[in-house]
Amino acid sequence: MTTPSFLTDFHRVAEIGATPNHGVDRQAATAEDRETREWFRTFAQTRGWEVRVDGIGNQFALVELVPGAPYVLLGSHLDSQPLGGRFDGAYGVIAGLHAADRIANSHAAGDAAAPRFNLAVVNWFNEEGGRFAPSIMGSSVFAGIMDEAEMLEVRDLRGVSVREALDQIGYLGSDARPEIAAYAEIHIEQGRILEREGIPIGAVDSSWYTQKLDIEVLGEQSHTGATLMSDRHDALLGAAKVIQRVHEVTDQFPPETLVSSVGQLTLEPNSPIVVARRVHLVADLRADDEAVVLAARDRLLADIRLIEAEHGLTIHARDFDVRANQHYPESGIRLSEEVAASLGLGARRIRTMAGHDSVAMNRIAPTVMLFIPSVDGVSHCEREFSRDEDMAAGVDFLTEVARRLLTGALQAE
CATH class of the missing domain: 3.40.630.10 (Zn peptidases)
Structure with missing residues (x-):
């Protein structure tokens, strides 16, 4: 005992x-x-x-x-x-x-x-x-x-x-x-x-099967009060949309097949009166089936390209910490x-x-x-x-x- x-x-x-x-x-x-x-x-x-x-x-x-x-x-x-x-x-x-x-x-x-x-x-x-x-x-x-x-x-x-x-x-x-x-x-x-x-x-x-995407969203730093909305390239807004897509990608598969999250985010310059110029985040994708993770990854990358074009951003996404x-x-x-x-x-x-x-x-x-x-x-x-x-x-x-x-x-x- x-x-x-x-x-x-x-x-x-x-x-x-x-x-x-x-x-x-x-x-x-x-x-x-x-x-x-x-x-x-x-x-x-x-x-x-x-x-x-x-x-x-x-x-x-x-x-x-x-x-x-x-x-x-x-x-x-x-x-x-x-x-x-x-x-x-x-x-x-x-x-x-x-x-x-x-x-x-x-x-x-x-x-x-x-x-x-x-x-x-x-x-x-x-x-x-x-x-x-x-x-x-x-x-x-x-x-x-x-x-x-x-x-x-x-x-x-x-x-x-x-x-x-x-x-x-x-x-x-x-x-x-x-x-x-x-x-x-x-x-x-x-x-x-x-x-x-x-x-x-x-x-x-x-x-x-698990893998992460290391994602860097690059925009342009500008004044939150003086920059017209149409002139902004807001990295945080783009990152927010990426995070939403990471969450929503699970809905494209049967329930409990895939889990996803973004648990860490850093923001520059992180000032209340500055439109963000850079956001770094890590997306986490996991499923029992490797094919499900890879399909979710591909859909996210396609969504990222659309977000990039919509907001005039540059978004880098690289595979990170892949575990079979x-x-x-x-x-x-x-x-x-x-x-x-x-x-x-x-x-x-x-x-x-x-x-x-x-x-x-x-x-x-x-x-x-x-x-x-x-x-x-x-x-x-x-x-x-x-x-x-x-x-x-x-x-x-x-x-x-x-x-x-x-x-x-x-x-x-």
């Missing part, structure tokens, strides 16, 4: 960067992010585990069980969205640490099956992408999908680079990355399926179903609409992705919530999955 220490630790970490409405604000490489990293380091070092930080700020706690062997890696991320929820990401890291602690104790007591691999827990850098785009940065660099040098030069809206920000909090590392044999991540669902069906565990079988569908190993899904049966917990196969670090890791290692229920399916906001009993059951589940991974369960086939 789960010891109270997991819940104690979870709720303690939720105090770091806490917001008035029970969320957290711990954006990547901020002082609050540093505090959670220090908590992670202390947890590991007090147990005698080695701690490493790599060149993109990923933080690892290493539990040596078989000297020289690769590692089964557990984890998620401790960074959050602005005014985000306290469960997203952090749950998976803290669950991973406690699963590793249980396994290490069993191994020391001689109560565990002989492992083939070592065990490690990771706190991935900048999964959320709220401060530095793109998201899922640390795990993507680890997996070789993104270039480390290029990502270190990415800048936030204030002009601070990833390199500078990590250096400022003391987490621009240079340690060797561990060789991994398998990866497992547990996360809140961020949807309603598990709660609606009363099932405690979701075994993720695939991810949606990922299918998780059937052997890992079956393993999750076997663990569910052994623990007397219900489980179902489920797809993820959101991106996770496991999407990157699944490219390079056998990967298991698990969900626990989210109340009302709410996420990326302060109202995000998962019940203590669901979190505790998830830790039990992750621990058993990790035990089996350590004995080579995904390498057997």
Whole structure:
């Protein structure tokens, strides 16, 4: 059974960067992010585990069980969205640490099956992408999908680079990355399926196709009071119409087939008496079917050309952060179903609409992705919530999955 220490630790970490409405604000490489990293380091070092930080700020706690062997890696991320929820990401890291602690104790007591691999827990850098785009940065660099040098030069809206920000909090590392044999991540669902069906565990079988459009709308700066309406080239008006089209494109497909949004917008010169000359925004398109996303993209680009001509603007739109569908190993899904049966917990196969670090890791290692229920399916906001009993059951589940991974369960086939 789960010891109270997991819940104690979870709720303690939720105090770091806490917001008035029970969320957290711990954006990547901020002082609050540093505090959670220090908590992670202390947890590991007090147990005698080695701690490493790599060149993109990923933080690892290493539990040596078989000297020289690769590692089964557990984890998620401790960074959050602005005014985000306290469960997203952090749950998976803290669950991973406690699963590793249980396994290490069993191994020391001689109560565990002989492992083939070592065990490690990771706190991935900048999964959320709220401060530095793109998201899922640390795990993507680890997996070789993104270039480390290029990502270190990415800048936030204030002009601070990833390199500078990590250096400022003391987490621009240079340690060797561990060789991994398998990866497992547990996360809140961020949807309603598990709660609606009363099932405690979701075994993720695939991810949606996602892509973003990086859009720059260029107009002409002019006086809001002295410039005739017919003489204006208002970048903000053009951007507003683009945003509307991004929302409306979902109506051209069957319900719940496609989701879209614009979540970030910057405006220049951002003065109340100046017609905007430049707006930058990012459109996000996601569907289970790649063809749907590509069709929506093409329709948006056609709409953008019309808006450009109507208002005398120049609009640049480029593909950005494109992520293909990922299918998780059937052997890992079956393993999750076997663990569910052994623990007397219900489980179902489920797809993820959101991106996770496991999407990157699944490219390079056998990967298991698990969900626990989210109340009302709410996420990326302060109202995000998962019940203590669901979190505790998830830790039990992750621990058993990790035990089996350590004995080579995904390498057997």
